[in-house]
Amino acid sequence: MTEAARAAAADPGGLDLPGDVPRDANGIAHGQPVLDRLVSLLDLERVEENIFRGVSPAESPVRVFGGQVAGQALVAAGRTVPAERHVHSLHAYFIRPGDPSVPIVYEVDRTRDGRSFTTRRVVAVQRGKPIFSLSASFQVREDGLDHAEPMPDVPAPEELPTWGEQVGDLMARFGRTEPRPIDVRYVTDPPWVARDKGKQEARSQVWMRADGVLPADDLLHVCIAAFASDMTLLDSILVAHGVYWGLDNVNGASLDHAMWFHRPFRADEWLLYDCASPSASGGRGLATGRFFSRDGQLVATVVQEGLLRVLD
Incomplete structure (x- = not known):
């Protein structure tokens, strides 16, 4: 467990960023220090053999970000699985909103250890109530049939505006200035831009990557992808109806999440x-x-159902 993670376990409002952290023109922190803090958030405290504890960043909004709890739950599951077995799928449900001011306890059920596959179930708990559940399957890598859909033809990420250039003062206007550990570049119009053009095709394309360098840990890379997968997924629904969080009276939440x-x-x-x-x-x-x-390799597939209510 890192020193930052130990400090966070003792003080859930901790994990402060250094004063010299890079910031974009809108004052939003990014770069290696922000990514290092995300890695620390995923480095859970082991309370007992099958029980782990995690925390949320101090500047979290009113509820825990779904990608965070999914990533932490997958870390908890992976910590109970031999290193030669790699996660190939997860299925999760968001049960209750998480409180970012309270540590999250992750209870792991060692469901099955077979010759090739390992199955784990994780329940995230706050104040004695489950807020999230996840089932994950791990497999020893094998050779077999191999095919995949081709990657769409899109511009390279270097040809696209940065997040700071695209977002302008929008996030600051919303009061959303929390640090961003993931570098995001929109290929299609961002939903707040598409909104002004009326209803669009129900599609969103972005390039994304962890904004820094990660250690060579397969589970960590998968957990970072799980974290990032919840960031822009519902954009494809919003652009189809010309609405966006904060600009229209839209209420929403992730209901479930599956990844392969x-x-x-x-x-x-x-x-x-x-x-x-x-x-x-x-x-x-x-x-x-x-x-x-x-x-051009297809590396993962995601499916999510979200609650979306557009109010008068």
Whole structure:
């Protein structure tokens, strides 16, 4: 466990950033110090053999970010699995909003240890109540049939505006200036831009990567991808209806989250996140996402249903 993580366990409002952290024109912190803090957040405290504890950043909004609790739960599961077994899928439900001022306890059930596969179930608990549950399956790597869909033809990330250039003063206007450990570059119009153009195709494409260098830890790279996968996934639903958080009276939350990991990748290298929404109805919207490595390999698939209510 890192010193930063130990300090956070003792003081949930801790994990402060250094004073010389890089900041964009909008004052939003980014770069290696911010990524190092995310790594510390994922470095859970081990309370007992199958019990772990995690915390949230001091500047978190009113509820815990879904990608954070998913990443931490996957870390807890992975800490009970032999290193030669790699996660290939996870299925999760968001049960209650998480309180960022309270540590989260992760209880791991060692469901099965087979010859090739290992299954784990994790329940995240606050104040004695479950807020999140996750099932994950791990497998020894094997050779077998191999095919994949091709990557869409999109501009390279270096040809696109940075997050700071794209967002302008929008996040500051919302009071959202929390640090960003993930570098995001929109290929399609950002949803707040698409909103002014009316209803668009139900699709969102971004390049993203961890904003710094990560250690060579396969589980950590997968957990960072799980964290990032919840950042822009529901954009594909919003752009189809010309609405956006904060600019319109939209209430929303992640209901569930599933990921399948097809091939090894590094989360600190550029990944294309190609998201689309096949359906929205009944106050819910379904979004799918595909992660492609820069060389065109399909490395992961994501599916999420979100609660979306547009109020008068």
